[in-house]
Amino acid sequence: MPGKNLSRDEAQQRAGLLSVDGYEIHLDVTSAPDATASTFVSTTTVRFRCAEPGAASFADLLAPRVREVTLNGRALDPAAAYDGARVALADLAAENVLVVVADCAYSRTGEGLHRFVDPVDGETYLYTHYEPAEARRVYANFEQPDLKAPYRFTVTAPAGWDVYSNGAEESSTVDGDARTWRFLETKPISTYLTAVVAGPYHVARDHWSRELPDGSTLEIPLAATCRKSLAPYFDAEEIFTVTKQGLDFFHEEFQYPYPFGKYDQCFVPEYNIGAMENPGCVTFKEDFVFRSKVTEAAYEARANVILHEMAHMWFGDLVTMKWWDDLWLKESFADFMGSFAQQEATKYQAAWVTFANQRKAWAYRQDQYPTTHPITADIRDVEDAKLNFDGITYAKGASVLKQLVAYAGRDAFFEGARRYFQQHAFGNTVLGDLLEVLAVTSGRGEQAMRDWAAAWLQTAGVNALTPELTCDAEGRITELAVLQDGTPDDSAAAPRDLRPHRIAVGLYSRESDGALRRTARVELDVTGARTVATGLAGQPRPALVLVNDDDLTYCKIRFDADSLATLRTSLGAIEEPLARALTWSACWNLTRDGLLPARDYLALVLRFAGQESDIGVLQSLHTQAKGALEVFVDPAYRAEGARLLAECALRELRAANPGSDHQLAWARFFAATAHGAEDFGLLEGLLAGTARIDGLEVDQDLRWSLWIALAAAGRATVAELDAELKRDNTASGGQKATQALAARPTAEAKAAAWSAVADSDQLPNAMVGAQTAGFAQAGQRELTAPYTARYFELLETIWAERSIEIAIRFVGGFFPRLQTDRATLEATDAWLAGHPAAAPALRRLVLECRDELARALRAQAADRG
Numbered sequence: 078m079p080g081k082n083l084s085r086d087e088a089q090q091r092a093g094l095l096s097v098d099g100y101e102i103h104l105d106v107t108s109a110p111d112a113t114a115s116t117f118v119s120t121t122t123v124r125f126r127c128a129e130p131g132a133a134s135f136a137d138l139l140a141p142r143v144r145e146v147t148l149n150g151r152a153l154d155p156a157a158a159y160d161g162a163r164v165a166l167a168d169l170a171a172e173n174v175l176v177v178v179a180d181c182a183y184s185r186t187g188e189g190l191h192r193f194v195d196p197v198d199g200e201t202y203l204y205t206h207y208e209p210a211e212a213r214r215v216y217a218n219f220e221q222p223d224l225k226a227p228y229r230f231t232v233t234a235p236a237g238w239d240v241y242s243n244g245a246e247e248s249s250t251v252d253g254d255a256r257t258w259r260f261l262e263t264k265p266i267s268t269y270l271t272a273v274v275a276g277p278y279h280v281a282r283d284h285w286s287r288e289l290p291d292g293s294t295l296e297i298p299l300a301a302t303c304r305k306s307l308a309p310y311f312d313a314e315e316i317f318t319v320t321k322q323g324l325d326f327f328h329e330e331f332q333y334p335y336p337f338g339k340y341d342q343c344f345v346p347e348y349n350i351g352a353m354e355n356p357g358c359v360t361f362k363e364d365f366v367f368r369s370k371v372t373e374a375a376y377e378a379r380a381n382v383i384l385h386e387m388a389h390m391w392f393g394d395l396v397t398m399k400w401w402d403d404l405w406l407k408e409s410f411a412d413f414m415g416s417f418a419q420q421e422a423t424k425y426q427a428a429w430v431t432f433a434n435q436r437k438a439w440a441y442r443q444d445q446y447p448t449t450h451p452i453t454a455d456i457r458d459v460e461d462a463k464l465n466f467d468g469i470t471y472a473k474g475a476s477v478l479k480q481l482v483a484y485a486g487r488d489a490f491f492e493g494a495r496r497y498f499q500q501h502a503f504g505n506t507v508l509g510d511l512l513e514v515l516a517v518t519s520g521r522g523e524q525a526m527r528d529w530a531a532a533w534l535q536t537a538g539v540n541a542l543t544p545e546l547t548c549d550a551e552g553r554i555t556e557l558a559v560l561q562d563g564t565p566d567d568s569a570a571a572p573r574d575l576r577p578h579r580i581a582v583g584l585y586s587r588e589s590d591g592a593l594r595r596t597a598r599v600e601l602d603v604t605g606a607r608t609v610a611t612g613l614a615g616q617p618r619p620a621l622v623l624v625n626d627d628d629l630t631y632c633k634i635r636f637d638a639d640s641l642a643t644l645r646t647s648l649g650a651i652e653e654p655l656a657r658a659l660t661w662s663a664c665w666n667l668t669r670d671g672l673l674p675a676r677d678y679l680a681l682v683l684r685f686a687g688q689e690s691d692i693g694v695l696q697s698l699h700t701q702a703k704g705a706l707e708v709f710v711d712p713a714y715r716a717e718g719a720r721l722l723a724e725c726a727l728r729e730l731r732a733a734n735p736g737s738d739h740q741l742a743w744a745r746f747f748a749a750t751a752h753g754a755e756d757f758g759l760l761e762g763l764l765a766g767t768a769r770i771d772g773l774e775v776d777q778d779l780r781w782s783l784w785i786a787l788a789a790a791g792r793a794t795v796a797e798l799d800a801e802l803k804r805d806n807t808a809s810g811g812q813k814a815t816q817a818l819a820a821r822p823t824a825e826a827k828a829a830a831w832s833a834v835a836d837s838d839q840l841p842n843a844m845v846g847a848q849t850a851g852f853a854q855a856g857q858r859e860l861t862a863p864y865t866a867r868y869f870e871l872l873e874t875i876w877a878e879r880s881i882e883i884a885i886r887f888v889g890g891f892f893p894r895l896q897t898d899r900a901t902l903e904a905t906d907a908w909l910a911g912h913p914a915a916a917p918a919l920r921r922l923v924l925e926c927r928d929e930l931a932r933a934l935r936a937q938a939a940d941r942g
């Protein structure tokens with residue numbers, strides 16, 4: 078489609094020419110409950126100015142049909158003015174009014190206006206999701222972040238529904254079976270931040286208030302919604318508790334009153350991402366409504382997301398990046414603030430442990446791909462933008478802000494944020510605007526801030542830090558140096574720049590009770606390849622040296638040989654949870670880099686995971702151990718490794734405290750690793766109720782985990798899976814049943830899963846995910862091998878014909894990542910070599926999959942020894 082992939086150059090030009098005074102948008106979604114209706118009527122009236130009267134420009138719109146286009150009272154012929162992606166606007170006046178009436182499509186991909194029918198009660202639900210550039214699927218607009226405008230939404234919907242939008246409800250009137258909702262005009266916001274949520278949603282209400290410095294009171298009505306059929310599971314009180322804690326915290330720190338009136342949080346079905354910060358109308362994935370028992374880690378993750386989105390109300394919504402190059406300006410900040418606020422204002426005190434162990438793992442992985450990029454990126458067009466919601470923009474950026482707080486100080490950081498909001502409220506910014514205020518508030522000056530930004534924001538890649546310990550004959554330290562290394566582990570990649578790091582080094586000694594405790598800590602500025610720490614000479618030789626203790630910087634932690642030997646025997650004895658989490662994370666990076674044989678990593682998990690007290694860390698150990706077994710160990714060791722993991726899982730499951738989170742985590746891991754007839758017999762017994770583990774409730778989510786494991790092992794029939802779906806005929810049940818059917822070890826099951834995605838563009842986003850998750854099973858490499866060639870044949874067609882969300886799921890979900898052999902690597906290289914002109918975003922995804930495969934082959938070689 079020409080013009081669909083809006084470029085930065087076009088956006089810059091248009092922003093130079095146009096300014097928008099306001100939108101009035103009317104959506105008529107009364108057709109939504111009718112399954113045969115594929116479109117709704119969208120009417121946009123936009124008033125805008127043009128700096129050069131007589132000039133031409135365009136509006137964005139992705140709609141199956143345009144009924145009318147009127148510019149300044151002149152009717153234009155839609156067939157001539159609209160090309161499928163853009164409405165051409167010629168001969169603009171200084172002040173213009175454009176009216177576009179279009180039939181826009183209900184979405185099944187989570188992009189635009191998504192429509193979902195609840196299998197439980199047949200009710201229809203709608204919600205919008207736009208970032209980065211999908212508002213044009215719902216109404217005609219100028220789809221770029223720096224053309225902000227106030228919006229007035231009017232929505233006509235079935236009379237029994239509720240409708241939510243960015244503005245508060247102004248009025249609603251009933252006309253027969255329909256009701257028309259009018260919403261108050263919003264503050265100036267960007268297109269990607271507008272939102273409409275409509276349907277017979279269940280709603281809980283509360284409110285928050287605060288006295289402002291000028292003596293007035295700020296009142297914010299709060300609402301939380303979910304589908305009616307999820308209402309029995311909806312713990313709105315807990316959601317409101319975190320919400321109020323966050324509002325208290327951000328008002329205290331930002332000193333800028335919440336600017337968007339009310340605060341709705343809508344939990345919506347088949348959502349593509351965790352959540353979206355639409356001002357006053359945040360949307361969340363409904364997996365955050367917990368139908369079955371989940372661990373504390375899930376509540377912690379939800380609280381983190383609630384606070385992340387709330388931070389965006391200021392950073393992102395009030396002040397917005399000019400273009401997607403500076404996406405990090407909002408995402409890094411919100412990601413950092415999510416954990417910061419969680420630690421400071423809520424009961425979730427493991428926030429920084431989770432950040433160090435899980436969030437940063439995402440950044441380290443992404444930052445070692447050949448496609449990595451500086452935190453401030455070069456985003457040529459909106460397809461590029463879509464791919465940049467990645468581990469660099471979020472987790473590395475947040476790590477770097479954590480480092481900035483260590484470098485500039487907490488007070489300077491928040492004072493900088495306060496000035497930034499005051500100076501740029503309702504405007505758009507670039508990196509320099511933030512650096513300018515930080516240069517002043519930190520007292521470090523403009524040059525120092527520019528140097529800091531150059532080192533951290535404008536370079537790519539991760540450094541490794543290794544301690545070098547020298548001791549005298551009595552075992553006392555004579556020198557401790559920190560070595561900085563920019564060498565990538567793939568010899569084909571370019572070396573990385575060294576950076577200045579503010580770090581802490583911890584020395585840990587074994588105490589008489591067997592625990593490893595920190596006995597000394599020193600902070601230092603690491604610069605260049607080798608930095609000597611002062612103040613440690615004469616200390617006794619420690620059992621463990623931990624660089625980047627307290628997780629101040631962003632680096633790969635390495636160990637000296639003695640420390641690594643200590644970890645092999647005593648990792649679980651490290652008493653402090655953050656230090657232990659950092660150590661686990663470092664061992665995982667060593668494994669990924671082929672510096673620690675994967676079977677040695679598994680040995681650490683087998684020996685110490687049972688002692689891990691932090692539930693989030695334990696769950697990531699489970700994921701990593703399974704991943705190591707699937708792709709990093711020597712294939713000759715797989716059977717032995719699988720047996721050991723399954724034994725360990727069952728042992729720990731039986732040993733765990735009845736009813737505990739740990740018991741549930743081990744139960745899920747046991748299902749994922751079950752191996753051999755006896756294990757599967759136990760899974761069957763748990764499902765049938767003939768076997769019991771004291772305190773373990775086999776609720777619906779756990780039942781599906783057991784069924785998926787049995788299905789993958791060829792021990793579940795279609796009839797059994799159908800019966801389970803009858804028992805749980807819900808949205809989530811439908812997805813799990815689909816995954817289980819696709820997981821069966823037969824050629825027919827694989828063909829059906831493949832065909833459901835590859836041969837039809839009707840499958841909704843969530844079902845695409847379920848099919849690909851079921852398709853790829855480690856024990857079924859021979860069954861899925863024939864699809865490698867078909868995958869590469871189809872890549873370009875899928876990319877061209879599907880929405881970008883579905884295309885991304887196809888590329889990642891069906892890449893043959895489990896076929897860890899030379900032939901698959903060569904097939905990938907052949908596709909890359911043969912398709913130099915494929916869409917850059919598609920090439921980027923394939924290059925990243927290729928890199929994971931090459932890494933797996935290196936790790937297997939290391940594991941063979």
Ligand SMILES: [Zn+2]
Nearest residue numbers: 385389408411
């Ligand atoms: Zn965000």
